[in-house]
Amino acid sequence: MKLAMKQFSQLILVCVNEKENGRDCCAKKLSLEFYQTLKTAVAEFDPTIRVAKTSCLGNCASGAVMAIMPKNVYLGDVTETDIPEIIKMLA
Ligand code: FES
Numbered sequence: 001m002k003l004a005m006k007q008f009s010q011l012i013l014v015c016v017n018e019k020e021n022g023r024d025c026c027a028k029k030l031s032l033e034f035y036q037t038l039k040t041a042v043a044e045f046d047p048t049i050r051v052a053k054t055s056c057l058g059n060c061a062s063g064a065v066m067a068i069m070p071k072n073v074y075l076g077d078v079t080e081t082d083i084p085e086i087i088k089m090l091a
Helices: 031-045 080-089
Strands: 010-015 049-054 066-069 073-075
Touching: 010 031, 031 049, 031 080, 066 080, 073 080
Parallel strands: 010 049
Antiparallel strands: 010 066, 066 073
16 A cells, blocks of 8 residues: 555545436436536635545435535535535635
8 A cells, every 4th residue: 555646635525426216316406517616616726625526425315415524524405606605614
């Protein structure tokens, strides 16, 4: 084992999971579109912060869901209108 080539100051995980049979999931709440807009905004704010797509974070009924690590903050019902407030949380 060795340290990965790149180390990031924070890691944001955005759930883009899609479930079958119409069950609650973040993909139904436009999380992929949210992820793409958030990724661009965060890169402009601080390129040392990584934004990554992930699968289910276990909060499906609160979708779209994201997590900020290492702050250990989980946010639900996020939309693109929340991005300015999310950026403030990263400072
Ligand atoms: S599908 Fe996103 S938290 Fe479960």
